Amino acid sequence: MGTCVSVGIIGLGHVGAHVANSLMLQGIADELLLCDIASGDEDNSRKLAAEVQDLSDSLAFCSHNVRIESCGEDYAALASCDVVVNAAGKVRLAAQDRDGELFYTTDTARRFIPVLARAGFSGVWVTVANPCDVVATQIWKLGGFDPRRVIGTGTQLDSARFRHVLSRETGIDQHSVGAYMLGEHGATQFACWSQVNFGGKPLAELEREEPARFSLDRPALEDAARRGGYVAMAGKMCTEYAVANAAARLVRAVVSNEHAVLACSTLMDGVYGEEGLFCSVPCVVGGSGVEALMVPDLTGPEQAAFHASCAHIRENLGRVGLV
Structure with a gap:
């Protein structure tokens, strides 16, 4: 820069x-x-x-x-x-x-x-x-x-919403929660539950050790992350602060050459067998843009959800003549 x-x-x-x-x-x-x-x-x-x-x-x-x-x-x-x-x-x-x-x-x-x-x-x-x-x-x-x-910007904001609801339910500060929403920035996005951790400790371990605190209503929390923007939409017919700050965060990662890992939309070039479209996975973001992909090891159902997201994106690309 x-x-x-x-x-x-x-x-x-x-x-x-x-x-x-x-x-x-x-x-x-x-x-x-x-x-x-x-x-x-x-x-x-x-x-x-x-x-x-x-x-x-x-x-x-x-x-x-x-x-x-x-x-x-x-x-x-x-x-x-x-x-x-x-x-x-x-x-x-x-x-x-x-x-x-x-x-x-x-x-x-x-x-x-x-x-x-x-x-x-x-x-x-x-x-x-x-x-x-x-x-x-x-x-x-x-x-x-x-x-x-x-x-x-992809699921960067959705991931922040996911960390927020996990923080709310467990009392662990959201900055200490590792969690991502992946796939489309839309209705087909999904929570990557297999990779959720609190201070580096996997959720699966915490569920066994402290079930009263960490046995979570996963469908409800995932839906809260997915639909969070529409709470704002219902009250003021727009979302503005959070998504703007998500964009500013990406700009900062680029101009400061941070090599920050952020969930964002990038070209799929064989990720889980998908290619030719943009979709969200964790990415290393620095001065040259997306420098690397930090592709998590998804479970079978998570991979199926990812493919469903890509299928919906591909359908929309077809509707506007981009495939």
Whole structure:
């Protein structure tokens, strides 16, 4: 990375604006280049100007200075960024499930993926837009980018929700819980129960030693992790804080070259026999994007769940002509 960390954000709706704010407050970016679509049935140009004004005003309260620039629909202006975050979506279409945005987000992405490819963008993509795995696959296929430099936020947030409910049930701090939701960032994701541990001690051992504390209602907790976003959706018709921080976490892992292990969506290249699409497994994330996959040894039912997730992603890819 250069001495000036430059991050581009496409889409300044609920999530994109919070990504920008989180990057500022955490001191992750030195420069933010912000784009949004100015045509169609919504006046996003006014929204973009408003967000730039509001973010700029908040700099007085930040410990880290950031240059903020509105780039309108000039996506090529983001070509020199270290990371480009794709948050272009329409959240109200996802009121029932994440597939609701399928045609909107993929149609929108076709407007900027080729532009950045032609402009020579060689940084790392972090894509949030849903269905996350489909859009990540589209960025790779349509732009011809190195697939390891395309990262979907995937089940990173779902894994955080899973650790939260495990913490709530056991009283163990969530930062000491090792647990992942894997597969699609959607209804077919699944809890990788075989790998759950508390401070490195497997759940299976703790269930034998302290059954009163660690004999958990697995289906209920898995469903709580899977459906957590819809608690927020039911009350305010969007999710914004947590997913924005999940994206910011990935950006930090890239620009700081952390080699952090995070559950995120990456290209399947023979993982459990799957290939040609993006799906979530634990990944080592650093300056070059996804540097390695930490593929867990799944049980038979877990492998079946993973294949079901991939089948659903592949079905959606077919619906938008990407297979």
